[in-house]
Amino acid sequence: xxxxxxxxxxxxxxxxxxxxxxxxxxxxxxxxxxxxxxxxxxxxxxxxxxxxxxxxxxxxxxxxxxxxxxxxxxxxxxxxxxxxxxxxxxxxxxxxxxxxxxxxxxxxxxxxxxxxxxxxxxxxxxxxxxxxxxxxxxxxxxxxxxxxxxxxxxxxxxxxxxxxxxxxxxxxxxxxxxxxxxxxxxxxxxxxxxxxxxxxxxxxxxxxxxxxxxxxxxxxxxxxxxxxxxxxxxxxxxxxxxxxxxxxxxxxxxxxxxxxxxxxxxxxxxxxxxxxxxxxxxxxxxxxxxxxxxxxxxxxxxxxxxxxx
Amino acid sequence: xxxxxxxxxxxxxxxxxxxxxxxxxxxxxxxxxxxxxxxxxxxxxxxxxxxxxxxxxxxxxxxxxxxxxxxxxxxxxxxxxxxxxxxxxxxxxxxxxxxxxxxxxxxxxxxxxxxxxxxxxxxxxxxxxxxxxxxxxxxxxxxxxxxxxxxxxxxxxxxxxxxxxxxxxxxxxxxxxxxxxxxxxxxxxxxxxxxxxxxxxxxxxxxxxxxxxxxxxxxxxxxxxxxxxxxxxxxxxxxxxxxxxxxxxxxxxxxxxxxxxxxxxxxxxxxxxxxxxxxxxxxxxxxxxxxxxxxxxxxxxxxxxxxxxxxxxxxxxxxxxxxxxxxxxxxxxxxxxxxxxxxxxxxxxxxxxxxxxxxxxxxxxxxxxxxxxxxxxxxxxxxxxxxxxxxxxxxxxxxxxxxxxxxxxxxxxxxxxxxxxxxxxxxxxxxxxxxxxxxxxxxxxxxxxxxxxxxxxxxxxxxxxxxxxxxxxxxxxxxxxxxxxxxxxxxx
Numbered sequence: 001x002x003x004x005x006x007x008x009x010x011x012x013x014x015x016x017x018x019x020x021x022x023x024x025x026x027x028x029x030x031x032x033x034x035x036x037x038x039x040x041x042x043x044x045x046x047x048x049x050x051x052x053x054x055x056x057x058x059x060x061x062x063x064x065x066x067x068x069x070x071x072x073x074x075x076x077x078x079x080x081x082x083x084x085x086x087x088x089x090x091x092x093x094x095x096x097x098x099x100x101x102x103x104x105x106x107x108x109x110x111x112x113x114x115x116x117x118x119x120x121x122x123x124x125x126x127x128x129x130x131x132x133x134x135x136x137x138x139x140x141x142x143x144x145x146x147x148x149x150x151x152x153x154x155x156x157x158x159x160x161x162x163x164x165x166x167x168x169x170x171x172x173x174x175x176x177x178x179x180x181x182x183x184x185x186x187x188x189x190x191x192x193x194x195x196x197x198x199x200x201x202x203x204x205x206x207x208x209x210x211x212x213x214x215x216x217x218x219x220x221x222x223x224x225x226x227x228x229x230x231x232x233x234x235x236x237x238x239x240x241x242x243x244x245x246x247x248x249x250x251x252x253x254x255x256x257x258x259x260x261x262x263x264x265x266x267x268x269x270x271x272x273x274x275x276x277x278x279x280x281x282x283x284x285x286x287x288x289x290x291x292x293x294x295x296x297x298x299x300x301x302x303x304x305x306x307x308x309x
Numbered sequence: 310x311x312x313x314x315x316x317x318x319x320x321x322x323x324x325x326x327x328x329x330x331x332x333x334x335x336x337x338x339x340x341x342x343x344x345x346x347x348x349x350x351x352x353x354x355x356x357x358x359x360x361x362x363x364x365x366x367x368x369x370x371x372x373x374x375x376x377x378x379x380x381x382x383x384x385x386x387x388x389x390x391x392x393x394x395x396x397x398x399x400x401x402x403x404x405x406x407x408x409x410x411x412x413x414x415x416x417x418x419x420x421x422x423x424x425x426x427x428x429x430x431x432x433x434x435x436x437x438x439x440x441x442x443x444x445x446x447x448x449x450x451x452x453x454x455x456x457x458x459x460x461x462x463x464x465x466x467x468x469x470x471x472x473x474x475x476x477x478x479x480x481x482x483x484x485x486x487x488x489x490x491x492x493x494x495x496x497x498x499x500x501x502x503x504x505x506x507x508x509x510x511x512x513x514x515x516x517x518x519x520x521x522x523x524x525x526x527x528x529x530x531x532x533x534x535x536x537x538x539x540x541x542x543x544x545x546x547x548x549x550x551x552x553x554x555x556x557x558x559x560x561x562x563x564x565x566x567x568x569x570x571x572x573x574x575x576x577x578x579x580x581x582x583x584x585x586x587x588x589x590x591x592x593x594x595x596x597x598x599x600x601x602x603x604x605x606x607x608x609x610x611x612x613x614x615x616x617x618x619x620x621x622x623x624x625x626x627x628x629x630x631x632x633x634x635x636x637x638x639x640x641x642x643x644x645x646x647x648x649x650x651x652x653x654x655x656x657x658x659x660x661x662x663x664x665x666x667x668x669x670x671x672x673x674x675x676x677x678x679x680x681x682x683x684x685x686x687x688x689x690x691x692x693x694x695x696x697x698x699x700x701x702x703x704x705x706x707x708x709x710x711x712x713x714x715x716x717x718x719x720x721x722x723x724x725x726x727x728x729x730x731x732x733x734x735x736x737x738x739x740x741x742x743x744x745x746x747x748x749x750x751x752x753x754x755x756x757x758x759x760x761x762x763x764x765x766x767x768x769x770x771x772x773x774x775x776x777x778x779x780x781x782x783x784x785x786x787x788x789x790x791x792x793x794x795x796x797x798x799x800x801x
Binding site: 040042043044045046134137138139140141142143144161162163164165250252254255256257271272273274 | 424428431432433434448449452453456458549550605606607608609610611612615616619624753754757758761762765766769793
């Protein structure tokens, strides 16, 4: 121990600058945001008036914010589940789901093409995805692709004015976010599956294991670490949802504000209603929720891993 | 910051102000403790604003220089680079200004997102001298005013006009112009462009089919029936984006029926204002368009530009809008050289209406402001005075196809755009019967999302007229009871 003592100043000299930068550019904005959330700052003046917890009381009574919170919960619960299921399914089909051809474990026919196709949405910016999907769900005479397809295959009865119907809005957002996320997770899980030793699969095949059993008993347990990382990361992304909602539904969260999410509510308060104090309070709420979601997801999944191991 | 140092005027006391501003900025950057210090240091009460007014650089007041601007200080100008572009400033207004003040340098900037470029400068107490506060990035004017960040423009409006020393700027403007930029009895915003609202219709289709321009609602329903029989949609509105555009004919028709007092009651947030019989009757008329399927199919799920584009391509006949519509849909209009559009005043709901058919809603828009903390606020006002010259206003109309708030400036201007020409004719025919309402600019959230959502549901026939009234009343009540919102009132 004594020998190491002299190293501390040396180590500190290396640690202090990054910690300092982290404190100034990461921690201090958090602290400032919490302070601003207790003021009535308009975002335009140099001075702010301290008003205590008034913004938080207002938040408690804000029905529109409750709707946004509810929508965020739907996003956090549904988008990761859908994306993970689809991602795992596609990835296993691409890597190990092929019919046994000459004893080798491979993906389905044409999997190298699918890999590229699945990754397309990841290359597009959210802004483009939002605008494209606005026209997927538009009315037929305004270029709506979905309604046109439904009409072409004789399903006229299913045609809807999708974006004019409050009940559909958040589910449309779920669909668009899932669509845009899946490609990335297919690639992520593919990489994990590539690292699973082939002989395990060969042994399973020799034992006559079906594709579903192989998927459940071998693939999923062996890529579970990756799934866990993806799950947390995606839940945090879904907590946001700002860009997709803002572009597709506008600053008020669509018809009747039915597609509102916290990120859009925060933006609206700050930049449309010049109430940075209230916006900061929503930001603090998002910070707390994001942290809770991350902790809950990590805890919940860790236990499951123990069971499977 | 280097540019602001160059521009710091030599007036005494400025150093103290600059110092405090820096302290304030640092305070924000340092966090809670610092911000507390800064808020103590800068105060933010009325006294401060008066201090600064006395610190602003001035020159000698003379007949040539009625505002007493410093003749050697630069002016920093920000123009919103949107529908009007910024050439009207650089190629028209600034040369007019330079001709009289060759030694004043204009530091010109154009910005698409005004708020993104200037919000931080307001916080720092270092805003430019003249801002065209417009577009998507507009900084909330009501908030700027209640935070004391805008200069009172009274000296400008009381000054002699650019062209005639015997007429004040105030007297060269169209009625309602100054009122539209006034809060708490003081004018803070110069609204320069003049917008006429009404129903825009497809003249080509009307002429080809021999459909008459309706003057009463009954005639409107008859024409709509004829139009619908040909398979064309009679009406379109701004879809999922802005159903509130339909409030314009709704409130205009109600006002023609019962008189402008009903608008005063709405603006003053009087309880029951939205439940007036005339407004109900008008809302029922608007709702009947849905009941009869007279709207373009699917319009309630459309983006506003898609809906307007379909109108310009002949799929619908009537569209509520303001006189910017012709510019906005210029591309779609240009596709078909035979397409002619025109504007008509809203039809009368009843023969015994209080106001004549020719009544139109028109108002000054496109806001220009001078920040209270500007280095050279008088210079900014002098720039406004130049804009409001006959040459400046006339040139603006010629260049960007928009009327201005300067009375008589568009007379004799050959307006090529048929829609704008018809709007100008309608405005002249209206004479003194020009109406407007102010609650959307006073209380932005009351109009959108508040009334906007109610009217959207009315147009989808999800609400009855009585439920719509109830919802509008609830929106008004929410604003009335929110103490954090500074209230405005007006009389007649």
